[in-house]
Amino acid sequence: MTDFPGRAADRHVPVLRDRIVALLAPALQAPGSVAVDATLGMGGHTEALLRECPQATVIGIDRDTEALRLAGERLAGFGERFVPARAVYDEILQVLQAQGRRQVDAVLFDLGVSSLQLDEEERGFAYRHDAPLDMRMDQTGGPTAADVLNTYDARELERILREYGEERFARRIANAVVREREREPFDRSERLVDLLRSAIPAASQRTGGHPAKRTFQALRIEVNRELEAWRSALPDAIRALAVGGRVAVLSYHSLEDRITKQTLAAGARSTAPPGLPVELPEHAPYLRLLTRGGEEPTAEEIETNPRAASARLRAAERTRSTEATS
CATH class of the missing domain: 3.40.50.150 (Vaccinia Virus protein VP39)
Structure with a gap:
């Protein structure tokens, strides 16, 4: 650290x-x-x-x-x-x-x-910095954000994005994650942010703040219960x-x-x-x-x-x- x-x-x-x-x-x-x-x-x-x-x-x-x-x-x-x-x-x-x-x-x-946690880039909480997809508040054990992205099925990913992130495009994002991880598992935040920029319509990005904000929030809440x-x-x-x-x-x-x-x-x-x-x-x-x-x-x-x-x-x-x- x-x-x-x-x-x-x-x-x-x-x-x-x-x-x-x-x-x-x-x-x-x-x-x-x-x-x-x-x-x-x-x-x-x-x-x-x-x-x-x-x-x-x-x-x-x-x-x-x-x-x-x-x-x-x-x-x-x-x-x-x-x-x-x-x-x-x-x-x-x-x-x-x-x-x-x-x-x-x-x-x-x-x-x-x-x-x-926000200030230390390698913790993976901040979507504006490329870092390992960790997001654990206690780094001594437990699943990481990468584990969630790489192992949850599309329906469960959609649920946490919609419920914890209040993300309108939860289904679209979940399906994109599942498709993309088959090519290569997720391990860093920059790749996830790039996917979110592609999955969320441009009009929503212009009015809804950073496209990764809600997904990163949902992952953090899930990882830390x-x-x-x-x-x-x-x-x-x-x-x-x-x-x-x-x-x-x-x-x-x-x-x-x-x-x-x-x-x-x-x-x-x-x-x-x-x-x-x-x-x-x-x-x-x-x-x-x-x-x-x-x-x-x-x-x-x-x-x-x-x-x-x-x-x-x-x-x-x-x-x-x-x-x-x-």
């Missing part, structure tokens, strides 16, 4: 950093309070939380060993208040168990591909919250944001049957929404950090215990 120069703090601009700190800090003022940054990356959000909340400890989770190394260097000055953990965010309960904890006071998720992991990770994080604890989620894809919206809305809604004269305690909402819809970055932030453009932020507070956490 390329060892890029410069500190993580110089290479990484955390999206909606100040707003996230404002949402989570009220839950992190007591001595011994604990937050989980479940998508640590290069540690920008964690650094801001540790500075703003001097009584708090942050457990930083990431599957990427390079991210953990860079974040560890960045956060070394906070000593034992930063606790790194190599794991996937849907393993949050296992991480907490290993730390001897059942509950925490705040959880942050910053979903999608990190700045570190992102939506599957997210469907279990957010409910587990909510279960781990103490009463008064808060969760914040930054998503960059409509499917991720939809899962977030539905999960938080379900917790903020009474489950009392219609017509019940008195709401029983077990039917009361266990979450209070802290944001109205998905909050977006300001135009000024997007100008400074273009990767923030598609971000949506949602947050909620735990208002009561449930059977799972009592």
Whole structure:
């Protein structure tokens, strides 16, 4: 892996950093309070939380060993208040168990591909650079994007392109991939980008952005099981919250944001049957929404950090215990 120069703090601009700190800090003022940054990356959000909340400890989770190394260097000055953990965010309960904890006071998720992964060309996430078709966030094992392209049948390729990439021309692309791989298996991104330029009509390319954007997104989500992991990770994080604890989620894809919206809305809604004269305690909402819809970055932030453009932020507070956490 390329060892890029410069500190993580110089290479990484955390999206909606100040707003996230404002949402989570009220839950992190007591001595011994604990937050989980479940998508640590290069540690920008964690650094801001540790500075703003001097009584708090942050457990930083990431599957990427390079991210953990860079974040560890960045956060070394906070000593034992930063606790790194190599794991996937849907393993949050296992991480907490290993730390001897059942509950925490705040959880942050910053979903999608990190700045570190986008910037390191050989990881294969960025379609503007020719690189091996890898796209694994954890490079120690598991199938690569090349494996997906070279082994999935046309119907399955079409499904992931349509569902995860919201690609209008999914069938055309899938069929082209299957034809082309019979001549030679895919191994580098440039060849895939060339195929996409040929498969997607020119008119759509003029109005729909880079022709590879949606396909690369779909492959990344499939390779890293992102939506599957997210469907279990957010409910587990909510279960781990103490009463008064808060969760914040930054998503960059409509499917991720939809899962977030539905999960938080379900917790903020009474489950009392219609017509019940008195709401029983077990039917009361266990979450209070802290944001109205998905909050977006300001135009000024997007100008400074273009990767923030598609971000949506949602947050909620735990208002009561449930059977799972009592």
